[in-house]
Amino acid sequence: MTSRPKPIITVFERSPDEGKGLARDMRVRWALEEVGKPYEARSVSFAAMKEPAHRALHPFGQIPTFEEGDLCLFETGAIVFHIANRHAGLLPDEANARARAIAWMFAAISTIEPVIIDREVVHYLERDETWFEQRLHTVEDRIRNKLTDLSRHLGDADWLDGMFSAGDLLTADVLRRLNGSGLLDEHPNLLAFVARAEARPAFRRAYKAQYAFFNAAVSV
Numbered sequence: 001m002t003s004r005p006k007p008i009i010t011v012f013e014r015s016p017d018e019g020k021g022l023a024r025d026m027r028v029r030w031a032l033e034e035v036g037k038p039y040e041a042r043s044v045s046f047a048a049m050k051e052p053a054h055r056a057l058h059p060f061g062q063i064p065t066f067e068e069g070d071l072c073l074f075e076t077g078a079i080v081f082h083i084a085n086r087h088a089g090l091l092p093d094e095a096n097a098r099a100r101a102i103a104w105m106f107a108a109i110s111t112i113e114p115v116i117i118d119r120e121v122v123h124y125l126e127r128d129e130t131w132f133e134q135r136l137h138t139v140e141d142r143i144r145n146k147l148t149d150l151s152r153h154l155g156d157a158d159w160l161d162g163m164f165s166a167g168d169l170l171t172a173d174v175l176r177r178l179n180g181s182g183l184l185d186e187h188p189n190l191l192a193f194v195a196r197a198e199a200r201p202a203f204r205r206a207y208k209a210q211y212a213f214f215n216a217a218v219s220v
């Protein structure tokens with residue numbers, strides 16, 4: 001039986017996150033490690049991302065992309081779903097539990113991530129505006145609302161809905177972006193959820209791989 005080719009993901013040539021695993025290739029690396037699927041990473045410079053060759057893979061000129069044989073995907077939610085749908089370990093087999101885990105994938109990237117990205121936009125692009133403080137306060141209140149709802153749902157459970165799933169993976173990866181903001185500290189159970197996720201061997205392997213990739217890039 002011919003083995004399937006290793007997937008190839010595209011990553012920042014030199015990630016601005018200084019190897020902290022905040023760029024979105026991290027969630028794809030993590031998913032591949034959770035299902036035990038070896039992969040290759042190909043670096044793309046900021047300039048090359050916007051060239052036709054890369055836009056043929058990613059219409060918006062971004063990373064990551066995911067190539068496997070004659071399949072090419074962009075959009076990390078879709079990539080993680082593809083991995084979880086093709087390999088055991090990230091979605092339950094039971095139909096209703098599987099559907100609920102997929103719902104949490106959508107919640108992570110459609111309900112929780114946008115308000116967290118808004119905060120980053122305020123911090124990185126609007127800091128010099130006269131209305132910066134007020135806007136930051138408004139955006140952080142919106143994040144607090146989502147975290148309060150998420151914390152109430154999680155309660156004292158380990159994961160969002162029974163077994164660890166791709167829904168937990170994406171939710172934890174989104175919440176990691178709040179590290180250092182103080183916003184997660186208001187919910188000890190969410191802090192523990194992220195720490196539990198980051199303690200997973202698959203996360204550690206993914207983090208180590210992206211960190212090594214960054215270090216190799218800055219060492220040349």
Ligand SMILES: N[C@@H](CCC(=O)N[C@@H](CSCc1ccc([N+](=O)[O-])cc1)C(=O)NCC(=O)O)C(=O)O
Pocket residue numbers: 015016017018022023024025049061062063064074075076077
């Ligand atoms: N919705 C898309 C979003 C993809 C995306 O935002 N890609 C970013 C990298 S991950 C976002 C990101 C970037 C940097 C940090 N950081 O901490 O430095 C964290 C996250 C990108 O290619 N940016 C370059 C560009 O748009 O020209 C998906 O989930 O795949």
